[in-house]
Amino acid sequence: MSQRVLIVMGSDSDLKVMKGACDALDALGVEYEVRISSAHRVPDKTARLAREAAAGGFGAIIAGAGGAAHLPGVVAANTVLPVIGVPIESGGLGGVDALYAIVQMPRGIPVATVAVNGAYNAGLLAAQILAAGDPELGRRLVAYRESLAAQVEKKDDDLQRLGVAGYLAGRA
Numbered sequence: 001m002s003q004r005v006l007i008v009m010g011s012d013s014d015l016k017v018m019k020g021a022c023d024a025l026d027a028l029g030v031e032y033e034v035r036i037s038s039a040h041r042v043p044d045k046t047a048r049l050a051r052e053a054a055a056g057g058f059g060a061i062i063a064g065a066g067g068a069a070h071l072p073g074v075v076a077a078n079t080v081l082p083v084i085g086v087p088i089e090s091g092g093l094g095g096v097d098a099l100y101a102i103v104q105m106p107r108g109i110p111v112a113t114v115a116v117n118g119a120y121n122a123g124l125l126a127a128q129i130l131a132a133g134d135p136e137l138g139r140r141l142v143a144y145r146e147s148l149a150a151q152v153e154k155k156d157d158d159l160q161r162l163g164v165a166g167y168l169a170g171r172a
């Protein structure tokens with residue numbers, strides 16, 4: 001059976017952003033489970049989710065949190081599965097607080113960090129991690145990259161054909 005991705009977030013207020021990870025995994029046909037847990041508010045549950053993840057068939061974990069974002073680090077402390085942290089924009093500091101909290105992990109307990117609100121890339125990265133042991137998923141990732149390249153080529157063709165003003169008018 002293919003491995004799944006565990007998606008954890010600190011609050012339901014993170015769901016709108018974290019849906020990006022679900023969208024990426026859906027597009028690639030990767031199964032996942034979405035949970036709300038908080039290192040601050042439910043520390044025991046958070047540790048349990050992380051400790052049981054490998055045995056539960058998960059191959060990677062995405063953890064998103066805003067503000068004093070300790071969740072990804074605490075998840076990483078409780079598993080040797082790869083953990084991808086998503087800093088979420090919340091409160092007055094625009095997500096920089098969460099970014100620093102997640103990216104500045106101490107030596108020994110790494111968390112791979114994506115951009116502020118970068119949940120879609122977290123989903124892609126989780127899929128790429130699973131693809132190391134799943135050649136069929138690897139082929140779907142290659143097809144995804146080819147579709148990205150085709151989109152850029154189409155935009156460039158349109159720009160050459162229409163010129164700058166025409167291109168912008170077509171997008172308005």
Ligand SMILES: Nc1c(C(=O)O)ncn1[C@@H]1O[C@H](COP(=O)(O)O)[C@@H](O)[C@H]1O
Pocket residue numbers: 009010011012013014037038039040041064065066067068069070071072088090
């Ligand atoms: N950073 C953390 C943790 C944690 O790191 O354990 N638990 C919740 N939160 C974050 O607090 C923000 C506000 O949460 P509420 O909207 O529930 O007040 C959310 O972005 C959440 O990820």
